Amino acid sequence: MTYTIDSDNNIVAGAETGENAQQFSTQQELAKLAAEWPMSRLLDVWNSFAGVAPFDNLRPVKKFQTREIAVNRIWAAISRLDKATAPKAEPEAEAHKPEAKASRAAKKERAKPAKKQAARKRAPRNSAKAGLTYEREYKGKKYVLRSVEQDGKIAFKLRGGESYDSLTAAAKGVTEYPSISGPAFWGEGMKGTGAGE
Numbered sequence: 001m002t003y004t005i006d007s008d009n010n011i012v013a014g015a016e017t018g019e020n021a022q023q024f025s026t027q028q029e030l031a032k033l034a035a036e037w038p039m040s041r042l043l044d045v046w047n048s049f050a051g052v053a054p055f056d057n058l059r060p061v062k063k064f065q066t067r068e069i070a071v072n073r074i075w076a077a078i079s080r081l082d083k084a085t086a087p088k089a090e091p092e093a094e095a096h097k098p099e100a101k102a103s104r105a106a107k108k109e110r111a112k113p114a115k116k117q118a119a120r121k122r123a124p125r126n127s128a129k130a131g132l133t134y135e136r137e138y139k140g141k142k143y144v145l146r147s148v149e150q151d152g153k154i155a156f157k158l159r160g161g162e163s164y165d166s167l168t169a170a171a172k173g174v175t176e177y178p179s180i181s182g183p184a185f186w187g188e189g190m191k192g193t194g195a196g197e
Contacts, residue, residue: 001025003078005033008168009045010181011078027075034071042070044179049077051177052184060177130154134167134186138174145170145186 005011007020015023024030034042042064050058055077064070130149134156135142144159145167156164164170167182175185 001079003030005045008181009041009048009179010183011045011049013078027071030075031068031071034067034074039064039067039070042067042074046070046074046077047177047179048181049184051175052181055080136174136186143174 001013002015002023002025003011003013004016004018004021004023006016006018022033024033043061046058046064047060049055050060058077064073130147132147134145134147136145137143145156146159147154147156149155150163153165156167156170158164158170158173162170162173164173167186168180169182171180171182171185172178
């Protein structure tokens with residue numbers, strides 16, 4: 001599996017293009033990339049997904065003792081991204097049977113909606129539209145965020161609270177984490193039906 005990390009430290013499974021995107025397929029390749037990063041970036045990478053589904057059991061940190069520890073922990077976490085969709089190896093004799101080929105084709109078709117759903121959850125940064133509502137419960141409190149058009153740009157307003165220029169800025173405002181993925185924290189927006197007003 002190939003992974004891509006962008007300039008905002010978002011990591012996704014798959015080879016994607018984008019400004020300053022870097023790719024790696026093994027822990028060694030990640031370590032080679034990370035050798036040129038400041039330690040602060042490794043900290044930002046970890047904290048951008050720690051505590052966010054499916055990494056709920058991971059906790060943000062303030063410091064890594066060594067670069068090697070940072071790379072090991074990041075690799076162990078992100079290698080989970082493709083395990084749910086990893087294909088099972090078929091016995092060689094079965095792999096060439098017509099029934100086996102038909103079965104694989106059927107599985108591929110069933111997997112397509114799941115892949116599309118995963119792509120929507122990644123929510124590219126520039127895909128926000130006015131009129132979406134995002135809801136998230138964090139530390140026992142419910143937060144409702146709405147996207148609105150303001151001076152020709154999209155802004156994000158918390159119900160009864162602050163206004164932010166991006167999902168990531170809103171996520172930082174709620175969690176007070178210095179580095180966190182806004183799309184991962186808020187999830188997919190729901191088309192407005194008046195919720196959050």
